[in-house]
Amino acid sequence: MKSSTIFVCTMVLVLLATTAMAENDGSDFCDTRCEVRCSKAGRRDRCLEYCGICCDKCHCVPSGTYGNKDECPCYRDMKNSKGQPKCP
Template structure:
């Protein structure tokens, strides 16, 4: 009887600790910026505002943003700020993201 109570208590404490660790991990991810959600619509609108082909730019940027959850600042370049965005390529090997 005492062993079962100790087992239940240790199981409960383990679950509590796991819950606390998971909550701390989620908080640290959003602080670091790699797991937080961004508004892809406004980020791509800012990125594509000077594009000669805005519809194509918005479509490609939206696809890249939804996959990477980041868009480099400015209207061109700055790919070093978002490595995932810069690494996506088309079937032809060209950059997919504007």
């Protein structure tokens, strides 16, 4: 009984560690792409915040510092509460 409990606990820890690593990988992707996207923005901190939100939801960021939103329809079509484009 004890060995099966230890085994189950070990497997849960391995699963949690794997999930945490996968989340960090996605975050690194978004951070890197948003740094490029917002590199010329006047309000860089705001750009990075919204780009990060959009990237987390859409799993993509258009190339370049402006435009190219057709590369990522989810990113392009996301709107704020006023109906304006949310993603930089």
